[in-house]
Amino acid sequence: MKWLKFKIKTITDAEDIIISSLYDLGLEGAQIEDKIPLTAWEKEQMFVDILPDGPEDDGVAYLSFFVTGWYHAFRFRTLYRDQYAESSCPDPAPAPLPRKE
Secondary structure (H helix, E strand, C coil), X not given: CCEEEEEEEEEHHHHHHHHHHHHHCCCCCCEEXXXXXXXXXXXXXXXXXXXXXXXXXXXXXXXXXXXXXXXXXXXXXXXXXXXXXXXXXXXXXXXXXXXXX
């Protein structure tokens, strides 16, 4: 089975909204990469002696997710574009689909 990775660049304030809409379209998991500092509870859950110092939050977030096969990639992208075609939101995934090698 071949997995295709999609990566959406957005702002940190919109990451929950975008992931919620992706779940509504059938996505089952996503990864969030941002520079938001850890909370006190998150720091307590880490099993390290010295906590890492993270960079300052720049307001940018990357949402990554995987789909299986070209059919699912095309179907997912089409559904997402159709859902937001008439909204004032910018296209979160302007890059073309990856080419099959």
